[in-house]
Amino acid sequence: MTTDAQPEAPAGKLHWQDTAGAGQLLAAPVRDFLAGWPSTGQVTVAEIDPELADTAAFCQAYGVRPEESANCVVVTGKRAGEVRYAACLVLAVHRADVNGAVRRLLDVRKASFAPMAEAVELTGMEYGGITPIGLPAGWPVLVSAEVAAAGPVVIGSGLRRSKLLVDGALLATLPGGQVVPDLSQR
Numbered sequence: 001m002t003t004d005a006q007p008e009a010p011a012g013k014l015h016w017q018d019t020a021g022a023g024q025l026l027a028a029p030v031r032d033f034l035a036g037w038p039s040t041g042q043v044t045v046a047e048i049d050p051e052l053a054d055t056a057a058f059c060q061a062y063g064v065r066p067e068e069s070a071n072c073v074v075v076t077g078k079r080a081g082e083v084r085y086a087a088c089l090v091l092a093v094h095r096a097d098v099n100g101a102v103r104r105l106l107d108v109r110k111a112s113f114a115p116m117a118e119a120v121e122l123t124g125m126e127y128g129g130i131t132p133i134g135l136p137a138g139w140p141v142l143v144s145a146e147v148a149a150a151g152p153v154v155i156g157s158g159l160r161r162s163k164l165l166v167d168g169a170l171l172a173t174l175p176g177g178q179v180v181p182d183l184s185q186r
Contacts, residue, residue, distance in 0.1 A: 012063040014046035016165055027158020029124040029134035039173065043133070044165045045157055053128045053160035055092045066092040070153040070168065072132050074119040077108025084108055085122065086140040087132045089147050089155070089171060094184035096144075101182045105142060125158035132174055133166075134158060143172045144183040 018041070023031050025045045034040045052061045059066050069092040076085050084106045088096040096102060103111040113119075116127050123130055132141045132155070147153060150168040157164045172179045 012068075014048070014062055014064070014163070016044040016046050019043050019045045019164075022162075025157060025159065025162035027123075027125045027129065027131075027134065030131060030158040030164075031134075033134035037133075039170055042167065042170055045162050046165070047162050050160035053156075058154075058163070059092065064154055067150070068152070068154060070147045070150070070155050070171075072130050072156055074114040074123065074130060075102050075106070075111050076114040076118075077103060077106045077111040079106075079108045085114065085136070086142055087130075087135050088142045088144075088183060089132050090144045090184045091146050091150060091153070094144065094146065094186055096142075096183055097185045101180055102142065105140065105180065123158070125156070126160050129156040129158050129160045129162075131156035131158050131164060132171055132177070133164065135174075135176075137175065139176055141171070141174045141177040142180045142183055143168070143177060145179055145181045146184050148172050148179045 019034050022045045052058050070089050071092055072087055072089050075088055075098055090096050098111050120127050147168040152165055153168045154163050154165055
């Protein structure tokens with residue numbers, strides 16, 4: 001790490017670097033968002049093999065514990081003909097309570113994971129690399145209490161070829177961010 005503001009990296013075989021000089025490792029919406037975010041200096045990026053982007057393969061190959069990694073999923077539901085979206089961030093050892101906590105927060109009758117093509121198109125990110133940083137304006141970013149309390153966590157960068165390291169509590173300060181105590185299920 002180069003500054004005291006950046007999170008301490010979890011144990012693992014990754015080379016973390018400042019995002020400012022690593023734009024090629026970030027999806028365009030992530031890069032654009034970080035360019036104007038006051039907390040950008042607290043986010044670092046590491047290049048990985050895109051074939052190892054999925055959480056289990058990533059953790060095994062790079063020596064990162066699953067409880068140091070968080071997954072972001074895009075959830076959707078309808079209410080009175082209006083389609084609503086949210087991003088949910090939970091530790092890799094948990095899953096999001098989509099039809100409980102998320103459904104209630106979106107105020108929809110039924111919530112489900114957004115289809116892959118739709119999630120990719122709406123976010124401008126690669127499937128398997130979607131991150132809560134740089135999502136479309138107005139989307140709720142639902143952060144599990146466990147992520148917010150975890151300290152530094154590894155998340156997607158918007159691309160499958162890299163990962164971001166950021167403090168979980170900082171993710172709750174993203175536009176639309178909110179900590180949801182009952183978001184995670186084991």
